[in-house]
Amino acid sequence: MIPSASLPAGEKRPEPGSIRRILVIKLRAVGDVVLSTIVIDNLRRAFPAAAIDFLTEEVSQQVVSGHPQLDAVVVLERKAIARLRAGEQLRAHFAFLSRIRSAGYDLVFDFFGNPRSALLTWWSGAAWRVGYNYRLRRNAYTVIVPSRAASVHEAEWHLDALNFLGIPVPSRHLSFALSAAAAGKAAAFWREAGLEGERVIALNFSGGWAAKRWPLARFAELAGRLVQHYRARILVIWGPGEYEQARQLAALAPVPVTLIPPTDLKELAALLQRADLMISTDSGPMHIAASVCTRCVALFGPTNPQLQGPYGAGHQIVTASGLDCLGCNRTACDHIRCMTTLTVADVQAGVARAVASLPEWRQV
Numbered sequence: 001m002i003p004s005a006s007l008p009a010g011e012k013r014p015e016p017g018s019i020r021r022i023l024v025i026k027l028r029a030v031g032d033v034v035l036s037t038i039v040i041d042n043l044r045r046a047f048p049a050a051a052i053d054f055l056t057e058e059v060s061q062q063v064v065s066g067h068p069q070l071d072a073v074v075v076l077e078r079k080a081i082a083r084l085r086a087g088e089q090l091r092a093h094f095a096f097l098s099r100i101r102s103a104g105y106d107l108v109f110d111f112f113g114n115p116r117s118a119l120l121t122w123w124s125g126a127a128w129r130v131g132y133n134y135r136l137r138r139n140a141y142t143v144i145v146p147s148r149a150a151s152v153h154e155a156e157w158h159l160d161a162l163n164f165l166g167i168p169v170p171s172r173h174l175s176f177a178l179s180a181a182a183a184g185k186a187a188a189f190w191r192e193a194g195l196e197g198e199r200v201i202a203l204n205f206s207g208g209w210a211a212k213r214w215p216l217a218r219f220a221e222l223a224g225r226l227v228q229h230y231r232a233r234i235l236v237i238w239g240p241g242e243y244e245q246a247r248q249l250a251a252l253a254p255v256p257v258t259l260i261p262p263t264d265l266k267e268l269a270a271l272l273q274r275a276d277l278m279i280s281t282d283s284g285p286m287h288i289a290a291s292v293c294t295r296c297v298a299l300f301g302p303t304n305p306q307l308q309g310p311y312g313a314g315h316q317i318v319t320a321s322g323l324d325c326l327g328c329n330r331t332a333c334d335h336i337r338c339m340t341t342l343t344v345a346d347v348q349a350g351v352a353r354a355v356a357s358l359p360e361w362r363q364v
Helices: 030-046 078-082 086-102 115-123 135-140 154-164 180-192 216-230 243-252 265-274 284-291 344-355
Strands: 021-025 051-057 072-076 107-110 128-132 143-145 200-204 233-237 277-281 295-299 316-318
Touching (some): 021 030, 030 051, 030 154, 030 284, 078 086, 107 115, 115 128, 115 135, 128 135, 180 265, 200 216, 200 265, 216 233, 216 243, 216 344, 233 265, 265 284, 277 284, 277 344, 284 295, 295 344, 316 344
Parallel strands (some): 021 107, 107 128, 128 143, 200 233, 200 277, 295 316
């Protein structure tokens, strides 16, 4: 269960009228930022008059830029700063810290919890600095939340901080800040590719770690079976540096498949929102699909689906059975049995479970 809303003796909860500016910090990976969006609507409902800003890095900023419940997205250009000379890097870091300090935040949530985000939280000078009980980093916070990162889904872990402060949590939905321009491009592609009125299944073969990936040949075989069983159109998802792999998958498939065009994150989200189903490894696109309410069949091996699986109802998890190394969390492995022993039939069974509640998805 979620930790009870209890603060140290003598401490008060933040009153809506006393909170003028809020900062949510979540750095790095796209999927992690998507999962952190679960707090946004809840904060807006609890603090309707406050300005709410979201701090992330350039790789993930499109997840939240333009979000209707946010006032601003603050971008830490970490990679750009790293390319500067040493002296220029130092000045850039101090300039960013000064920007955070001068914003005058009253309430800051550190949902990343590494030394950099803890420093940003501390330097903000906010009276309410909320973070989790991680070693030295806990000293940066005025409110320290017990962490259940090893036992609950990451989305729920974010909500623990709100619950600990006594902030109501009526919403448990992820969000993605779609744009009209991205939706227009997705609609145009759908027409041009002849996908309107068709049953569309998206395949995502990517994965941030090599150990997360399923063989391309099996994705290709799966595509053939899905076309045969469901008369579906197959949409292959790919991102930066993955185009040749996408072409290879298309060449291996026994049926025609459609590759998406080059996209940014908003355009990818708009395309995935139009798909009927997403079959994916554990990756950012999987979480994006879940955030736009596209049902997922997720292939898991080295990561734990109970902690990082697609969040929401209707999704299905597929894992290889009988292995004691599942969820090892290793980024590299010399055998990757958790993924190589996962069969096409296993994944097809996951698809059948996912569409069982959709009467229009009759097998042909």
